[in-house]
Amino acid sequence: MNHVIAKSLAVSGIVQGVGFRPFIWQLAQEYRVRGDVANTPAGVLIHAEGAAESVAAFCRDIETRKPPLAHITGISARPESPAGAETFSIVPSEKGADTSALISPDVSVCEDCLREMCDPSDRRYRYPFINCTHCGPRYTIIDDIPYDRPGTSMRHFTMCPACQSEYDNPADRRFHAQPNACPVCGPHVTLCDNARCPVPADDPVQKTVELLRDGHIVAVKGIGGFHLAADAENSDAVRRLRERKHREEKPFALMALDLEQIRRFARPTPEEVQLLTVCQRPIVLLRKRTPNSVAEAVSPRNRCFGVMLPYTPLHYLLLGAGADQPNFTALVMTSGNMSEAPIAIDNDDAFDRLAPIADFFLIHNREICLRSDDSIVRYAGGDMRPIRRSRGYAPMPVFLRKPVPQILACGGGLKSTVCLTKGRNAFLSQHIGDMENLETFDFFRQTVDRLRRILSIRPEIVAHDLHPDYMSTQYALEQADVKTVAVQHHHAHIVSVMAEHQLDGPLIGLAFDGTGCGTDGAIWGGEVLIAEPGTFTRAAHLGYVPMPGGSAAIREPWRMGLACLYETFGDSLPDLPMLREIGEERAGVMLAMIRNQVNTPRTSSMGRLFDGIAAILGLRSQVAFEGQAAMDLEMVAGEGTRGGYEYERTPGDIVVLPVRPIVRGVVADMGKGLSPSVISMKFHNTLIRLFSELCRDLRGAAGLNRVVLSGGVFQNAILLTGLMHALEKKNFKVFANTQVPANDGGISLGQALVAAERS
Known part of the structure; x- marks a missing residue:
């Protein structure tokens, strides 16, 4: 024995x-x-x-x-x-003062639960809230830790004897499944019109399907918030949704029942299929199939659709799971909000805010504790690249190279997230959004307060962006009894990659984005840094160009086009269609502002250079959303085009890369009658060659063999993939974001690590 x-x-x-x-x-x-x-x-x-x-x-x-x-x-x-x-x-869960358990993200419904939901003999047949220990909501229903039913929004539902028996049976798949429920004892759905009146229906879900088929817009409550749903093949319904939501051209997300349906309108690669089918169920950017039956207004002037598979039982029922035929090829499933506001999560709030948009509401009576938008990813440069990290991924931590103090990092101004650290864990919040209104700022504060409480984190340090006017910066500076650390925006971008890959410095960092406050007071965004986690030096940058009208130049790229032309040609501007469209009077006002340096901050931004080239080519003079002109320039690029433009370097302690030779080359090609697709690809090729060769020379000078790429411009798959390949051919080790977004959704992670190093 x-x-x-x-x-x-x-x-x-x-x-x-x-x-x-x-x-x-x-x-x-x-x-x-x-x-x-x-x-x-x-x-x-x-x-x-x-x-x-x-x-x-x-x-x-x-x-x-x-x-x-x-x-x-x-x-x-x-x-x-x-x-x-x-x-x-x-045994019953222990409670204590210090919480360090990690919170599970929400995950999609599992195959076992789906089989039961589609089985007419099962007691949960067509039940929209079926789940087990292997699937369903987690983060969005948690109100406290430890994760037990009394600490979730399921505390309001007492299990019936059958559910309690499953919950208590160790051999059952629902043993201690906290969201366990059934039609007898659990949450239920209700269909209402937009005046809050219930719509009579034996099966509210089937009635919703009929309404969607008839072209109505329906607000559907999910696990992280409301979606606005419409039949993606109904052009009138999609157009009305755009008009009511005040969303002019930004692409809508699509949801389809399975890969067979997705392949009717898109062409996913094997790598993209893998991203579509993971349990997180993100929106994945896929190339369109041409022709396709999806309404043109879903994703206008874009080569891609954003597509996701269903992730809740309710989604599967709406799309026709268990039926002989799918109910729809695809549904538009866009965030339930008016543009730029947080998504609605509460039924009353949804009726108040979404009634002008939705004709009907499919609601349920389970509380959402934490709103969480759908995550967005794309496959580029040999890996997954997050564009928005939220449902399914948050608050899964990034595991750091070494323990750090307890820190709150407040992020930036756009695509905001917050990061809290504890030990070797860096917890990034779900997507919060653009901090440009009080609703989003309230969501920001609620997220900070909730995460601090359920993670039991008491920050000793609060990190923030260098820009003094960001709401996140002002929040940080208002915190009492903590040390505050200001972090330069582009340094934070580079360090976010270093945190993900557990890198130490020094290394070469390329930080390309639209806006970031520089240490010299100018607006940076085309930066080459020699970076370590706690410090950096600026090795090179794009030449400064005026931004006539300041932030107005972001909304109206023609201003950046005019500034690039003036920077290149002075008063002898070439005769271009863009200038004729602007008109002599408007152009004259802008040129006077530039000459007299009135409301014309200078910028080294790569994002603004993309805007300027897009405007010069006549692709877009105004944008409906941030980054749209740069996206147009990527979408029009003719793949396979070789060649590029001349470029220059102005030597010095900090190398300057003037835009003049590139703009001159673009204008010369326009004069030769070359198409925007050829010119766009030559522009991309130029940047790839310019920066890969600059890195090679920096390696020779400083002995650095690692390059990090980050910043919102690296959402451009042509630039990211091309630059990675060019650098790897020069025997560099290249790193880019794979866990957090390269855009400003990832800078809170970088801020936290910079603050930790400085402490």
Whole structure:
């Protein structure tokens, strides 16, 4: 008979809300181990006793056979005296002052639950809230830690005897599944018109399908907020949705039942199929199939659709899961908000804000504790590139190279997120949005307060952007009894990549974006930095160009086009269609502003250079959303075009890269009658060659062999992929964002690590 031993195991990571305790119980039965398991504020605590060989095998298999949604970051074990336990049990969760358990993101409904939902003999047939320990909502229903039903929005629903029996049965897939429910005892959906009056229907979901088929717009409550849904093949419905939402041209997201339906209107690659089908279910940017039946207004003047598969049971029911034929090729599923406001999560708020947009509302009575937009990704440069990191990914931490103090990093002004650090974990919030109105600022503060509470983080340091007028900066400076650290915007971009890849410095960082306050008071955005986590030097930058009208030049790219032309040709401007469209009077006013330096801040921004070239080519003189002109320039580029334009470098302590030779080359090609597609690709080729050769020369001078790419301009797949390949051919090791967005949605991570190093 083997000697009986006992061990105490403390398991940290994402081990709550993912079926971890049931897994431990079942593993204990397999190895005849006795003891108990409990959730704690730090993770999971296990007491195991039994034969030495059995306990050893039990401990080994915890990590090798863990549930699919679990992520173990550490297991600490210590010997204990056997307590004479006769069984293995799940005991009530421990509560304590310091919370360090990781919160699971929301994940899509699993195949087992889908089969049950589509089975007419199952008691959860067509139930829109079916879930188990392996799937469903987590982050958006959590109100407190440990993750038990009383700490979630499911506390309002008392389980019926059948659900309670599943919950209590260790052999059941719903053993200790906190959102467990059924039609008898759980949440339910209701269909209303936009005056809040219930619509009579035996099956509200089927009635919603009929309304969508008839061309109506329906606000649908999901797990992270409301969507505005419309039939994607109904041009009139899509056009009305644009008009009512005040969203002129920004692409709408699509949702389709399965890959077969997606392939009717898009051409996903094998890598993109993998991104579509992960449990996070992000929106994935896919090339359009031509021709296709989707309304042109879904994604105008764009080569791509943003597409996602369903991730809730309700989505599957709307799209026709279990039926002979899908209900729709695709549905538009866009955020339930008026443009630039946070998405609605509360039923009353949704009626107040969305009634002018939606004809009908499909609501439910489960509270959403934390709003969370759909995540957006694309495949480029050999990896996933997040564009918006939110539902499905937040608040999964980025694991840092070494422990850091408890820090709150407040992000920037656009595409805002916040980051809180604890130990080696950097917790990025879900997408918050553009901090340009009080609604978004309130959401920002709520997110900070909620994350601080459920993660038990008391920041010693608050990091913020260098720009004094950002709401996030003002919030940081108002915090009492903490140290504040101002972080230069582009340094934060580069360090966000260093944090992801656990890199130390120094290295070469290329930070390309639209706007960021520089240390010299100018607007930066085309930067080459020699960077370390705590410091940087500016090695090179695009030459400064005036921004006539300041921020108005972002909304009206023709201003940047005119500024680039004046910077290149002075008063001898070439005769271009863009100038004729502007008109002599408007052009004269702008030129006077530039000459007299009135409201014309100077910028080295790569984003503004893209805007200027797009305007010169006649692609766009005004934008409906940030980055639209640059996106047009990418979309029109003729792949396969070779050649580029001349460029120059002005030597000095900081190398300057003037835009004049590039603009001169673009204008010369226009004079030759070359198409915008050829010119755009030559422009991209020029930037790729210019910066890869500059990095080569910097390596020779400083011995640096690693290059980091970050900033919103690197959402451009042509530039990202081309520059990565060019640098790799020169034997550089190249790193870019893969866990957080390259745009401003990732800078809070960089801010946190910079502040940690400076502390």
